[in-house]
Amino acid sequence: QVQLVESGGGLVQAGGSLRLSCAASGRPFSMYTLGWFRQAPGKEREFVAAISRSGINTNYANSAMGRFTISRDNAKNTEYLQMNSLKTEDTAVYYCAASRGLLPAPTSTEYAYWGQGTQVTVSS
Numbered sequence: 646q647v648q649l650v651e652s653g654g655g656l657v658q659a660g661g662s663l664r665l666s667c668a669a670s671g672r673p674f675s676m677y678t679l680g681w682f683r684q685a686p687g688k689e690r691e692f693v694a695a696i697s698r699s700g701i702n703t704n705y706a707n708s709a710m711g712r713f714t715i716s717r718d719n720a721k722n723t724e725y726l727q728m729n730s731l732k733t734e735d736t737a738v739y740y741c742a743a744s745r746g747l748l749p750a751p752t753s754t755e756y757a758y759w760g761q762g763t764q765v766t767v768s769s
Contacts, residue, residue, distance in 0.1 A: 647671040647758050649741050654763030661731050661767075667724040667741030667760055674722040675699075678744040680756055681715060681726045683737035683765075693739070694726060695749030704749040708734075731767045738762040 653665040665681070680695035694715035695704045703715055714727040724741055742756035750756075 647674070647677060647743050649743060649758060649760035651739065651741050651760045651763040654739060654765045656766045656768060657731055659731060659733055659767055659769050662727070662729045663731065663765060665726040665728070665739055665741075665763060665765070667726075669722045669724070669743065674717075675719040676745070677758075678746050678749055678755075679715075679717060679724045680742045680744065680749065680751075681724075681739060682742060682753055682756075683735075683739045684762075685734075685737040688737075690740070690753055692751040692753070695751065696724070697747070697749050702749055704751055706751065728765070731765075733767050733769050735765060736767050737765060739765050 648670045650668050681693040684690040692706050696715045700717050712730045717724045740762045741760045743758040744756045
């Protein structure tokens with residue numbers, strides 16, 4: 646089992662940037678495919694990005710492509726989400742998640758382990 650803790654959320658103006666981090670403890674970090682999801686008030690949780698165990702393969706939601714970058718440092722047991730050109734519609738609670746699957750899947754049911762979430766608010 647792996648435990649996940651997100652950090653780095655906050656309030657930012659539209660057009661700004663934030664970098665989210667997700668620190669893991671427990672089983673070896675490199676055993677897991679990792680993802681980021683988000684949930685806005687009144688909406689379902691949605692996929693943002695995912696990265697394979699080695700970090701070679703990534704997958705992005707259309708809304709994130711070209712603006713967000715997912716990465717991982719297996720030596721530091723940490724996953725990152727660099728978010729640039731933020732929009733008000735990016736406002737949500739962001740969750741990191743871990744999967745034992747091999748592929749950076751976009752479906753939340755593939756991920757068995759979740760962090761508690763970090764709030765990102767983008768003001769106009």
